[in-house]
Amino acid sequence: MNAIVFDHVSKDYGDVLAVDDVSLSIEPGKTVALLGPNGAGKSTSINMLLGLLRPSRGTVSVFGRTPRQAVAAGQMGAMLQSGQLIPELSVKELIDLVRKLYPEPLDLDEILKLADLTDLVKRRANKLSGGQSQRVRFALAIAGAPKALLLDEPTAAMDVESRLRFWESMRGYAAGGRTVLFATHYLEEADEHSDRVIVIARGKVVADGTAAQIKADVGGHAVRFTLGEQPAAGLDLLPGVTAVEVAAGTATLRTSDTDATLAGLYRGTTLDVRDLQLSGADLEDAFLALTRES
Amino acid sequence: MLYYAKTEALRMLRNRRYIIFVVLFPVVFYLINANIYGDQKDAGGVRMSTYLLVSMAAYGALASSMMSSAVPWAQERQSGWLRQLQITPLPSWAIIVTKLGAAMLLVLPSLLLVSAAAVLQQGVSMPAGQWLPLLLSLWIGTIPFIALGLFIGSLLSADAAQPAAMICMFALSLLGGLWFPIDAIGGTMRTLAHFMPSYHYANLGWNVIAGNGLPMSDVLIVVAWAVVLGGAAAYAYRRATVRA
Numbered sequence: 001m002n003a004i005v006f007d008h009v010s011k012d013y014g015d016v017l018a019v020d021d022v023s024l025s026i027e028p029g030k031t032v033a034l035l036g037p038n039g040a041g042k043s044t045s046i047n048m049l050l051g052l053l054r055p056s057r058g059t060v061s062v063f064g065r066t067p068r069q070a071v072a073a074g075q076m077g078a079m080l081q082s083g084q085l086i087p088e089l090s091v092k093e094l095i096d097l098v099r100k101l102y103p104e105p106l107d108l109d110e111i112l113k114l115a116d117l118t119d120l121v122k123r124r125a126n127k128l129s130g131g132q133s134q135r136v137r138f139a140l141a142i143a144g145a146p147k148a149l150l151l152d153e154p155t156a157a158m159d160v161e162s163r164l165r166f167w168e169s170m171r172g173y174a175a176g177g178r179t180v181l182f183a184t185h186y187l188e189e190a191d192e193h194s195d196r197v198i199v200i201a202r203g204k205v206v207a208d209g210t211a212a213q214i215k216a217d218v219g220g221h222a223v224r225f226t227l228g229e230q231p232a233a234g235l236d237l238l239p240g241v242t243a244v245e246v247a248a249g250t251a252t253l254r255t256s257d258t259d260a261t262l263a264g265l266y267r268g269t270t271l272d273v274r275d276l277q278l279s280g281a282d283l284e285d286a287f288l289a290l291t292r293e294s
Numbered sequence: 295m296l297y298y299a300k301t302e303a304l305r306m307l308r309n310r311r312y313i314i315f316v317v318l319f320p321v322v323f324y325l326i327n328a329n330i331y332g333d334q335k336d337a338g339g340v341r342m343s344t345y346l347l348v349s350m351a352a353y354g355a356l357a358s359s360m361m362s363s364a365v366p367w368a369q370e371r372q373s374g375w376l377r378q379l380q381i382t383p384l385p386s387w388a389i390i391v392t393k394l395g396a397a398m399l400l401v402l403p404s405l406l407l408v409s410a411a412a413v414l415q416q417g418v419s420m421p422a423g424q425w426l427p428l429l430l431s432l433w434i435g436t437i438p439f440i441a442l443g444l445f446i447g448s449l450l451s452a453d454a455a456q457p458a459a460m461i462c463m464f465a466l467s468l469l470g471g472l473w474f475p476i477d478a479i480g481g482t483m484r485t486l487a488h489f490m491p492s493y494h495y496a497n498l499g500w501n502v503i504a505g506n507g508l509p510m511s512d513v514l515i516v517v518a519w520a521v522v523l524g525g526a527a528a529y530a531y532r533r534a535t536v537r538a
């Protein structure tokens with residue numbers, strides 16, 4: 001049975017279509033990244049998975065049940081995109097409060113260790129820094145030992161060091177055969193920390209696979225040269241090329257295989273190629289190419 | 295759920311505003327007034343020090359009911375804490391019921407402190423057969439006010455809930471005759487008081503100390519208010535947590 005299934009799910013807010021006919025399934029035990037720019041529909045999807053929002057059309061299921069049933073059974077834990085803690089309570093009190101609401105929670109010590117909070121147990125929530133509060137919110141998400149963990153932009157407000165430690169903790173938690181779905185804006189984060197990346201833009205799934213596959217699909221490399229007045233026709237047929245852009249006399253070829261493309265360019269065409277530039281696998285470029293308004 | 299109720303109570307006890315307005319204010323107010331008017335008698339021959347015990351305990355309980363419900367609740371809704379709870383196995387009715395329970399727990403300090411001040415400083419004494427119904431009715435009778443607080447908290451933003459709760463609290467205290475005996479004012483104020491749940495609530499206590507026992511009509515009116523305001527709170531809560 002799949003951990004998470006979206007079956008032709010759409011969600012509209014009035015006349016804004018936030019999620020547009022999405023179908024996907026996620027196997028248990030996988031760590032999956034939900035990658036997309038602002039307004040792509042990531043939070044909307046996560047809130048539907050938690051039963052906080054109801055889909056306008058289609059069905060969402062978690063471990064074969066409705067999201068509300070899965071929540072009631074204590075199978076879900078989440079870090080929502082925004083959320084504050086109760087200022088008057090200490091870190092320990094907050095974690096204990098949430099732990100005790102779940103049928104089979106993790107041990108307090110284990111949570112503190114995973115979330116790297118051991119030194120802050122007694123600190124009141126209103127005296128925590130932004131990054132520290134994020135860690136407490138992570139602790140609350142895993143406190144009940146949920147089988148499915150949903151993280152909506154979990155590393156926002158964290159510095160580089162905390163990010164590294166955070167992803168380590170996330171891995172530690174996922175290692176127990178748990179399913180993790182996290183939303184992010186950064187292909188790099190998705191690439192490094194997930195088994196699979198689902199790219200969404202404007203409410204639709206635009207790519208789905210391992211990070212390597214996605215990079216190859218969009219053409220992780222670019223070949224750029226001055227085309228001048230010469231015709232661009234045929235460039236898109238060169239080996240390896242996935243997209244061609246011509247602007248102000250400069251041609252940019254996105255390619256999954258630079259060598260083949262260059263060979264084709266020099267041997268297969270009669271173009272006068274000048275100012276040749278090669279750029280490596282630019283992840284952000286690849287991501288932008290995927291999610292740009294077409 | 296018990297632990298949830300406990301932490302709810304704990305956090306309010308750490309709130310300075312709650313302590314000052316709700317716990318200290320009624321006691322101080324009682325001591326001042328009782329020391330000035332304490333030896334006078336009201337129309338029924340009850341010493342003012344005892345009469346004021348009921349008024350100030352009722353005021354403290356009323357203030358506590360509203361303070362520990364409206365604003366914290368509005369804040370939790372807005373800050374996303376409610377959503378954090380909604381994704382745990384805690385059923386959503388349990389959240390609001392716990393709020394009610396915790397708020398009732400928080401009424402006790404002001405009730406008991408005013409009573410203690412009355413006994414220790416003013417030498418008020420009553421048979422157990424009066425203390426018990428007095429404290430119980432003033433305790434359980436706070437349900438309509440807590441419901442009103444939760445209603446406000448479900449309906450308004452935290453910024454708006456603060457003044458709304460304050461206004462309701464002062465209006466209920468003043469018009470219900472908790473600060474000045476309505477008999478002393480009379481006229482329209484007296485008519486107005488009869489429309490206030492707070493008047494009937496305090497009247498439970500005033501009747502008990504006068505040796506009349508619990509007046510059935512006031513009990514019924516307080517229960518009716520509890521049903522109406524409880525219904526309104528439940529409706530507003532459902533509206534606030536409904537899944538779009």
Ligand SMILES: Nc1ncnc2c1ncn2[C@@H]1O[C@H](COP(=O)(O)OP(=O)(O)OP(=O)(O)O)[C@@H](O)[C@H]1O
Pocket residue numbers: 013016017018036037038039040041042043044045081185
């Ligand atoms: N409550 C709402 N009412 C109306 N429109 C909404 C509401 N919530 C979200 N939207 C719209 O739905 C779309 C998807 O929003 P969503 O929050 O799911 O995006 P996101 O991928 O999480 O973005 P971000 O990276 O900025 O968090 C956006 O266009 C947003 O403006």
Ligand SMILES: [Mg+2]
Pocket residue numbers: 042043044081152
């Ligand atoms: Mg979002």
